[in-house]
Amino acid sequence: MEKFNIPDNKKERIVIAGVGFAGLKLARKLVGSKYQVVLLDKRNFHQFQPLFYQVATAGLEPSSISFPVRKLFQKKSNIHYRNTNLKSVDTEKKTIETNFGTLKYDKLVLAMGAYTNFFGNKQIENNGLSMKTTAEAIYLRNRILQSFEQAMFEDDITKKHQLLSIAIVGGGPTGVELAGAIAEMRNHILPKDYPEIDFSLMNVMLFEASGRLLASMSKNAGERALYFLRKLGVDVYLNSQIEGYDNEKVSLAGGKSFETKNLIWTAGIQGRKINGINKNAIGAGNRIIVDQYHQVKAHKDIYALGDLAIMITEKYPKGHPQVAQVAIQQSLNLAKNLLNSKQATQFEYKDKGSMATIGRNMAVVDLPWWKFSGFFAWLVWIFVHLMAIVGVKNRLFIFINWASSYFSRDQSLRILVKPIKNNLEKKG
Template sequence: MDTNLPKSNHPRVVIIGCGFGGMRLAQSLKHDPVQVVVIDRHNYHNFQPLLYQVATGALEADSIAYPIRKIFAGQKNFFYRMADVEHVDTANNRVHTNIGEVSYDYLVVATGSLTNFFGIESIERNAMQIKSIPNALNLRSYIFQNFEKALLKEDPAQRQALMNIVVVGGGPTGVEISGSLAEMRRTVLPKDYPELDLKQMNIILVEAGPALLGPMSQKSQQEALRYLQELGVDVRLNTGIKRFEDCRAYYTETDFIPTENLIWAAGVNGAALPGLPEQVVTRNKRINVNSWNQVEGFENVFAIGDVANMVTDDMPKGMPMLAPVAQQQAEHLADNFRRMIRREQPVPFKYFNKGVMAIVARNKAVVDLPKDVHFRGFLGWLTWLFVHLMTLVGFRNKVVAFVDWAFSYFASDQALRLIIRPFNRRDMKDDKGKRAAEHQVATPQYNPTPPAIQTPAA
């Protein structure tokens, strides 16, 4: 019981997840009379907005991650356990993990989000995603492995499928990785693969909606589209990928894009935990909370960040799944914990929108600030770099990222094109270390004859 956690006369706050919300909450409780216990399956905090740069070789993996124990070194009321949470027992105030049980006085679910494949099994089984550092490293290896294979192919159709890259999802992640790949095609790959005709390499960004960057202003949407088209990205709006099999990304029942490389950035679900009542978990796996992040029906269970579904008059679909929301909710919940300890009434959360931004390529970014302030281009690019640099955890990470970005900018090159660990789809695992599907599939080879169309069962 309690995995050797010391006894304390203070209330124990158990935080599941050390993302933006969980980390900020634990830091905000540093000087309070509580025992803070963080449970996470990884021993590091991962800066997700820059994962795509790890995937394209612009940054080292360890420059966007920082050890949890080092973040909280010197915080006397902090304890960390590396574990997978199996389920929560709200009736007995316990969290069941793969290393034992942990009791709590207050529980905070800060588990973030998981990739949403919308029930398309072939995509879940075969597509690449970018939700973790292992995902990003796998994607980087896989792309460069396929270029090495393309050198050996005499069949133009097989070579084309190995070189084509399809990105699904026109949000910030999809736009940013498409722009990064287009820059790599223009400045990096010609040096590495002079034997290949890179005009055959197509980067196709597929978005089911009518515009890119849905939450941003119309000006930013139009500018991002223009930037991508200038870079030679084939942007297809109002288009969805129905399935991905036999190295074909089908956008209708019969029409497909030949590709070995499908990057899925089309949506996310909340990472709700087993053990919570079904009625508090929404369709997209977020947890319904009230205006101070308290889970409906519970006095001592809370949720913050991407996994929390806080509905307001201004945001009837819930708070946006953004890092600033998680950080502000964490700071506000810490204040409310102090109030509750003093037997005072919690106060409602109010989100302060500091703006949103997205980078497309070098000197090309779009920024939306409150009060309809919008700018783009070089100034937007500098703003994006500065904000992300300052948000990185750890001085070393800031320095390494700055040096890598400066090198890439002035040399028009990315030095991290390393296949550290060759990747095979049959080894694809989800974030819990389990197989993404119950059965294994060998890496598919391009087949010039379309397979028979399968009609879904009624």
């Protein structure tokens, strides 16, 4: 216990594992409360996941979408952050095991988010790229830029085509936004950087197993997204299930194959298994089953929020969508219940709408009372995302970057920065 250097002030202790949208919002609502709050995460910063794709396509610096946890809670005497990972839970002793030892809790909140789900396909897991963390987004940026640099030295047309082409799997918001951003780079930016390369060899491909894009949004949003992507020159393949990827070609279930050295997987997410949690409390996609008060099934004083949690209701028989608004609303409701336990409120998700941007002046927005697309939708997307960013300075930097890119049709962040270990560059 001493390793954590947390004062024993006799306050009831809430341990929050994860500083994503849910964990961070809950901690901020408990500032100055009757609880001692201990935040745990292996990263010492909050990362704004909806803009990972802009880091991956050199549109934003990683620091613009990240905010140090300790800075948020400076001079907040009841909040304690520790840079470590939850490994397991002992529900009888009410303790958790971390990389630095054992920590006692009175109430435990699991908010570690979700992780890439490759659905058991080891070939894709080993050879494909994912984008669920800032580090993965930086790696993806390096990988894409390195492919273009290698293509400069390649005389074989087939190999050059493989290096330049990019396949994206998954037609949800992440896949659609990433495909649009890469297509705009190909159309307006990369030919200026690499005038010696014939960019007609570069295919930007988007594969979706179902018959439409943006399945979580309206039919009109999916149709408009498809129109915008094709306008940008993206090759969209619907009803196309990926069977394998050998680092040179993508194989479809029907037998077709497409050449590429870069496959980006955005087709699924899953929760992380936590040792000590009852198996009966684990639902579809490794999500933890909770009641309408966010309490984990069969476990007293343990709660789960956000992408990791699944709450079955009449309106959402498969659980709520794994989006930021759900996580934020859940944390607000749990905070309210923790601060006033005598009048606990059941959670009811209020859908404020969803949106996705495809490119310059191209976006789709679904509001409960209005569905629209185009330039105005793009402006709404920009405003909503700017307001959701943590930190005024970050908002300012992002706005300046976006404004500069809009008027110049260029980006200044196309740099290869690789970590060095033992004086040798790591692969990728």
